[in-house]
Structures are given as C-alpha cells and as structure tokens.
Amino acid sequence: MEVTGAQALIKSLEAQGVEVAFGLPGGAILPVYDPILDSSIRHVHVRHEQGAGHAAEGYADATGRPGVAIVTSGPGATNIVTPLADAYMDSVPLVVVAGQVAAGAIGTDAFQEVDTTGVTMGVTKHNYLVKDVAEIPQIVAEAFHIATTGRPGPVLIDFPKDVANMRVEWEAAAAVDLPGYSPPGLPAPEAISRAVELIRAARRPVLYVGGGVIKSEASGALAALVAATGMPVVTTLMARGAFPDSDPRCLGMPGMHGSYAAVTAIQRSDLLISLGARFDDRVTGKVSAFAPDALVIHVDIDPAEIGKVRRPDVAVIADCRRAIEALVAALREGEPLDEARLAPWRAQLAQWRARFPYTYDVGDGSTIKPQYVVEQLRDATPDDVILVAGVGQHQMWASQFWRFEHPRTWINSGGLGTMGFAVPAAMGAKVGRPDRMVWAIDGDGCFQMTGQELVTMTAEHIPVKIAILNNAYLGMVRQWQHMFYKERYSSVYLSPDLPDYVGWAESMGCVGLRVTSPEEVRPAIEKANEIDDRSVVIDFRTDVGEQVYPIVPAGRSNDEIVVHPSQEELAR
Amino acid sequence: MNPATNGKPRYHLLSVRVENRAGVLARVAGLFARRGFNIFSLVVAPTQDERFSRISIVVDVESAPLRQIVEQLAKLINVVGISELDPGRAREAELLLATVGVPESRDPDFVALVRRFEAQVLEESGDATMVMLVGDTESLDEFEAGLERFGIIEIQRTGRIGLPTLNPAT
Numbered sequence: 184m185e186v187t188g189a190q191a192l193i194k195s196l197e198a199q200g201v202e203v204a205f206g207l208p209g210g211a212i213l214p215v216y217d218p219i220l221d222s223s224i225r226h227v228h229v230r231h232e233q234g235a236g237h238a239a240e241g242y243a244d245a246t247g248r249p250g251v252a253i254v255t256s257g258p259g260a261t262n263i264v265t266p267l268a269d270a271y272m273d274s275v276p277l278v279v280v281a282g283q284v285a286a287g288a289i290g291t292d293a294f295q296e297v298d299t300t301g302v303t304m305g306v307t308k309h310n311y312l313v314k315d316v317a318e319i320p321q322i323v324a325e326a327f328h329i330a331t332t333g334r335p336g337p338v339l340i341d342f343p344k345d346v347a348n349m350r351v352e353w354e355a356a357a358a359v360d361l362p363g364y365s366p367p368g369l370p371a372p373e374a375i376s377r378a379v380e381l382i383r384a385a386r387r388p389v390l391y392v393g394g395g396v397i398k399s400e401a402s403g404a405l406a407a408l409v410a411a412t413g414m415p416v417v418t419t420l421m422a423r424g425a426f427p428d429s430d431p432r433c434l435g436m437p438g439m440h441g442s443y444a445a446v447t448a449i450q451r452s453d454l455l456i457s458l459g460a461r462f463d464d465r466v467t468g469k470v471s472a473f474a475p476d477a478l479v480i481h482v483d484i485d486p487a488e489i490g491k492v493r494r495p496d497v498a499v500i501a502d503c504r505r506a507i508e509a510l511v512a513a514l515r516e517g518e519p520l521d522e523a524r525l526a527p528w529r530a531q532l533a534q535w536r537a538r539f540p541y542t543y544d545v546g547d548g549s550t551i552k553p554q555y556v557v558e559q560l561r562d563a564t565p566d567d568v569i570l571v572a573g574v575g576q577h578q579m580w581a582s583q584f585w586r587f588e589h590p591r592t593w594i595n596s597g598g599l600g601t602m603g604f605a606v607p608a609a610m611g612a613k614v615g616r617p618d619r620m621v622w623a624i625d626g627d628g629c630f631q632m633t634g635q636e637l638v639t640m641t642a643e644h645i646p647v648k649i650a651i652l653n654n655a656y657l658g659m660v661r662q663w664q665h666m667f668y669k670e671r672y673s674s675v676y677l678s679p680d681l682p683d684y685v686g687w688a689e690s691m692g693c694v695g696l697r698v699t700s701p702e703e704v705r706p707a708i709e710k711a712n713e714i715d716d717r718s719v720v721i722d723f724r725t726d727v728g729e730q731v732y733p734i735v736p737a738g739r740s741n742d743e744i745v746v747h748p749s750q751e752e753l754a755r
Numbered sequence: 756m757n758p759a760t761n762g763k764p765r766y767h768l769l770s771v772r773v774e775n776r777a778g779v780l781a782r783v784a785g786l787f788a789r790r791g792f793n794i795f796s797l798v799v800a801p802t803q804d805e806r807f808s809r810i811s812i813v814v815d816v817e818s819a820p821l822r823q824i825v826e827q828l829a830k831l832i833n834v835v836g837i838s839e840l841d842p843g844r845a846r847e848a849e850l851l852l853a854t855v856g857v858p859e860s861r862d863p864d865f866v867a868l869v870r871r872f873e874a875q876v877l878e879e880s881g882d883a884t885m886v887m888l889v890g891d892t893e894s895l896d897e898f899e900a901g902l903e904r905f906g907i908i909e910i911q912r913t914g915r916i917g918l919p920t921l922n923p924a925t
Contacts, residue, residue, distance in 0.1 A: 305785055312778070314777075485830070489826070
C-alpha cells in the first residue's frame with residue numbers, strides 16, 4: 184500500500200498504541216493534520232504549544248505511558264522547548280513531532296524555519312531530523328523505544344514538509360536495533376550483596392526515594408523492602424506518593440522545604456539508600472555537608488548519575504524495581520533482621536516528627552491561610568484524586584500538607600521549576616485518567632502563564648478543577664525578597680483582581696468561584712467537586728504574609744534548617 | 756599545546772566510536788559545552804567501516820571526573836563505544852604543520868633542527884619554509900619550541916589521535 188510520509192507517521196504512531204496527541208497545526212505540519220482526521224488517535228487541540236507539551240507530560244505522569252505532542256515548525260517548535268526541557272529534567276517519556284520547512288529549504292532562513300534539531304539537542308534524550316520518507320516507521324519506533332526505556336525522557340522528531348508529502352510503500356518498522364543504546368536491566372549480584380551487608384549493619388538508615396521509584400512502578404517492591412527492614416523513608420518532590428504518607432515510617436519530603444524529620448534524618452543517618460533519586464541541590468543543600476556520616480548506596484538506571492554529586496559506597500546500576508526486588512530477595516535469604524536494632528533510631532525520628540510537624544499560624548480567621556485551603560482540599564477529596572501543581576509557594580504547601588497514598592497521584596514540575604505547568608498538565612492528566620478527579624493547585628502568577636488552556640478544556644470536554652492560591656504576588660520570589668533582600672520587593676506584586684479570575688474562567692466556558700473568607704473554603708470545594716461537566720476555577724484570596732517553612736537557605740547546610748517561628752524555641 | 760604538568764597528566768585521551776550520522780559532532784561538542792567539560796583537542800574521521808566514525812578527544816580531567824565525562828558521553832544514542840586510552844597503554848600521534856620565517860637552506864641551525872626531528876620540508880619560498888612533523892605530542896612540543904627562534908608565521912596542529920597499544924606493559 185502506498186502512503187504519504189504524513190500517513191506513514193500517523194500509522195506509525197497508531198502502531199505504537201498512541202491514543203491521544205496534543206497539538207496545534209501550522210504551515211509546515213499541515214500534511215500531518217490531514218490523516219489525523221482519519222485516525223483512531225484523539226487529537227486535543229490546544230491553544231498554545233507549551234500547553235501541548237505540558238499536557239503530554241501530565242498524561243505521561245498520570246498513566247505511565249508516553250505523552251505525544253504535534254506542533255509546527257519555527258515558533259511552534261520553540262514554544263515547546265520549555266516542556267521538552269521540563270520533561271528532560273524530570274525524566275518524562277514524551278515524543279514530540281515538529282513540522283519543519285521542506286528539506287531543500289533548510290538553511291535558507293525560510294518562513295517559520297528554526298534549527299529545531301539543533302535547538303532541542305540539549306533538552307532531549309535524543310532527536311531526529313527525518314530526511315528519507317522510507318525511514319519514518321523506524322524512526323518513530325526508535326523514538327518511542329528511547330523515550331520509554333532506561334531513564335525515560337523526551338524525544339523530538341523534526342519532520343520536513345516535503346518528506347511528509349512524499350509517497351512511499353508502507354512497511355512497518357523492524358525490531359529496534361540501536362548499537363549505541365542498551366539500558367541497564369538487572370543489578371549486579373555483587374552490588375546487591377554489598378548493599379545488603381550495609382543494610383544489615385546500619386543503625387540509622389534512611390531510604391531516600393526519588394522519582395525513579397514511580398517511573399519503574401516500584402512502589403510495591405519498596406513496600407516489601409520497608410516491611411523486611413523497618414527502614415524509614417523520605418519521598419522527594421518527584422516521589423510523593425511512592426510510599427504512603429500515612430505509614431509511620433514515612434518522614435515526608437526532604438530538601439529545602441522538606442520536613443524537619445526528613446531533612447534531619449538524612450543528616451544524622453549512617454546509611455543513605457538512594458532509590459532513583461539524583462542528589463539534586465534542592466535536596467542536598469551544601470553538598471559537602473550533606474549526610475556527613477552516611478555510607479551511600481546509590482541505585483539508578485542512569486550510570487551518569489552515579490557519583491555525579493556524591494560518590495557512593497555501593498553503586499547499583501539497574502532498573503529501580505528490579506534492584507529493590509533483588510535487595511528484598513537477598514535480605515530474605517539471610518537471617519531475619521532484628522527489629523530492635525533500629526529502636527533507638529525510630530524513637531529519635533518519632534521525637535523529631537512530633538516536635539516539628541509542618542505548621543502555620545492559623546490566625547484570627549480574618550484571612551484565608553493558603554495552607555488551610557490545601558488541608559481542606561485534601562480532606563474533601565478522595566485519596567486517589569490526582570493533584571497537580573505549578574511552581575512556587577503553593578507547590579511546596581501542596582507537597583507538605585497533602586497526604587499522598589498512591590503513586591501517580593502527584594504531578595508537578597520538579598527539576599526545571601516551570602511556572603505555568605499546572606493548568607495544561609492537569610488537562611493532560613484528566614485525558615489520561617478520565618475516571619479520576621483531577622485538581623490543580625496553582626499560584627496566581629503561574630495561572631496567568633498558561634490559563635488560556637481553559638478554552639481547550641471546555642472545547643474538548645476535559646473537566647478539571649483548579650484552586651488558585653491568589654496572594655496577589657509571585658509568592659516564592661516575594662518570600663526570598665522578604666528573607667534575603669531586606670524586604671525590598673521588586674517586580675513581584677500582581678494584584679488580587681487584575682485579572683478577574685472568575686471572569687477569566689467564565690469567559691472560557693468554565694465555572695468561576697471566588698472565596699474571600701475561611702468559612703467559604705470548604706463549601707466552595709464541595710461545590711466544585713459536584714461539577715463534572717466542565718472545569719471549575721476557584722479564586723482563593725489568600726494571606727500574603729505566609730512564608731514556606733521549614734527552609735534551608737540556598738547553598739547552606741541542611742543542618743542550618745530554619746523552622747517555623749513558632750518552633751524556634753524547640754529547635755535551640 | 757602541552758596539557759601535561761608535573762609528570763601527572765591532567766588530560767585523558769578518549770577514543771569514541773560513533774555512528775556516522777549528520778549532527779553527531781554537534782551532539783558531542785554540545786554535550787561538552789553544556790556540562791562544562793573542557794576539551795584540549797578533538798579529531799574526527801570515518802573508520803574502515805563507513806557506518807562509523809572515530810573521534811579522538813583529549814579531555815581536561817580537572818574540569819570534571821573522567822568517569823562522569825565517559826558516562827555522559829555514553830548516554831548519547833549515537834555513541835557506540837568509548838575507549839579510555841591510558842597514556843601507558845596506547846600509541847598516540849599528532850601532526851604539525853608550520854610556516855617559519857626562514858628560507859630553509861640558508862640557515863644551518865634550522866637545517867639541523869629539521870634533521871634532528873626528522874621533520875619534512877613541504878615547501879620553500881624566498882623568505883619562508885613550511886615544515887611537517889608527525890610524532891608524539893612531546894616531540895612536537897619540543898620541535899615547536901625549537902621553531903620559535905626562527906619566527907613561526909603560522910602553525911596548525913591536529914591534536915592527539917590514538918589507538919590501544921598491541922603490547923601493553925602489564
């Protein structure tokens with residue numbers, strides 16, 4: 184059967200099991216949009232290419248399947264560079280197809296030409312410039328293979344318009360054969376036995392759980408490891424939900440705005456077991472003072488992460504789930520671990536937890552505390568609700584005050600810190616999991632960046648709920664200016680009512696609600712929960728005076744953690 | 756160019772086999788730039804198998820640990836293999852071309868220098884000579900130093916290339 188290059192692309196996407204693509208057409212990608220009309224693939228027509236990229240990320244995070252986006256050349260491609268960089272940092276499997284000017288016009292500064300392959304080289308796991316129409320099925324198969332195996336990541340296919348229009352005899356892709364690509368599989372037995380020796384000897388161990396545990400679907404294996412060893416767990420921002428917050432062994436989030444117990448447990452640990460985490464600067468603080476007494480076991484599927492920041496004592500290069508399963512099996516082979524060995528450590532951790540919980544000043548009831556909104560949302564939604572956040576204070580409060588019980592119920596931009604992530608990512612998550620309730624907690628600054636995707640939600644019948652914690656400021660920047668720039672507030676004021684968020688929502692076919700007093704918080708959330716036929720935006724007018732605590736000032740040791748002012752006496 | 760100090764080399768020669776595809780050099784160079792790894796020299800050419808090219812890269816191991824450089828390179832999909840050529844376990848060579856401001860035959864000291872290093876005279880004009888020398892980097896360094904008193908007009912060196920030795924010491 185003879186097909187065009189564009190048809191070959193769509194057939195190849197279908198062959199990969201693609202059900203949904205997020206995109207926006209334009210000149211160079213026009214040939215691809217014609218066969219989409221005849222395809223089984225649902226195309227979600229976004230209003231800005233950045234929205235397509237973050238929606239594809241939200242879809243991937245919620246489902247574990249690769250997200251797909253289709254954009255045109257030039258500005259279409261550059262608009263999706265931010266989501267590519269975001270997905271690269273957070274290891275999100277994406278395949279992005281970008282139109283390109285005709286192959287013969289490449290290099291001539293043609294209309295809407297950009298060197299997309301060159302521009303995206305540093306923010307993709309790999310990319311392709313399609314030159315031969317016959318290569319399309321193979322390139323698509325390779326792109327999905329690379330995006331979804333090993334350490335997942337984004338792959339871009341740069342697709343010239345004339346190649347899309349050429350005709351070729353359809354031939355399905357052969358088995359993928361990449362001589363330079365072979366992701367690690369099973370862990371080395373020697374590494375596992377050395378790790379087990381350290382685990383048996385440890386008296387103050389901490390499991391430092393990162394996003395790799397979620398990517399590798401290793402939550403079940405992790406639960407077995409904790410059951411076998413009694414070791415406490417911290418879950419990084421990328422791993423919230425990988426281990427249930429309700430378990431007493433879960434200490435919550437480590438890092439700059441982590442819990443006192445999680446941060447301090449790592450600092451005092453004698454063994455730190457990193458599972459799919461990458462010793463990010465927001466977790467380590469000053470690296471030379473990070474977990475100074477700990478031996479380190481580093482489990483990662485990416486060999487380049489081993490020793491990048493901290494030299495481990497044992498390196499396990501493998502898929503996280505396989506590695507954890509191997510650890511559990513090896514631990515079971517030997518004598519059972521004595522539960523009592525960790526008793527003093529557990530007592531210490533319990534004391535830190537009890538003394539230094541996340542807290543905030545509840546005030547006199549005249550203002551809405553943003554943390555209160557998060558608590559009310561948490562208590563008014565089912566525990567399998569998917570929570571999506573933007574970047575800033577609201578993101579940290581969401582991570583701190585929520586109670587995550589399941590993997591893939593928390594979606595946010597961790598490594599890149601992309602403001603504007605929440606609205607389109609929530610849309611993508613809902614497309615991937617229409618059976619789930621999806622809430623986004625967003626900041627007013629973030630919302631203004633990508634809030635036009637409410638139009639897409641309405642037009643495409645994708646009902647999500649968005650809580651804007653509207654403090655009229657770029658809150659996290661304001662917090663830093665408050666703490667580190669002598670309260671000299673520079674370009675952080677946004678205004679509570681410009682724009683009018685309720686009017687914004689309604690103009691885009693959504694329900695808009697405004698909440699200005701604490702007693703209205705819960706009823707508004709419950710009202711939103713009852714609306715299923717369109718998206719809801721709630722403009723919560725929150726107290727601007729709230730800062731995120733604890734905080735480890737940038738570049739400082741985690742030992743210099745600053746607790747909430749009400750806990751300062753205890754910390755001395 | 757002599758990146759060796761105190762007898763302990765702070766450079767390392769990597770021999771990188773890559774798929775012979777458009778943009779591979781940009782991927783490698785971009786990785787070094789992005790990760791802040793310094794390069795002393797880089798040579799690329801096809802191998803006997805036209806599907807692959809070989810890149811010889813002299814990297815500054817003070818800018819990043821060698822292991823980190825190798826592992827990051829290995830992540831590039833088009834990189835097929837990386838050999839770390841330990842100076843004691845590899846044959847290395849480099850080529851030097853230089854134009855010097857002296858007519859070859861008229862200066863006995865210059866003639867002696869060329870003979871001592873077994874360099875080749877490629878061209879001569881009324882007031883300049885172009886010479887070529889192939890050898891290890893240390894010999895080229897010495898030769899270049901020797902040329903300086905005659906006035907180097909232009910010089911081009913290729914940077915090291917290398918292959919594993921057939922007769923390793925241990």
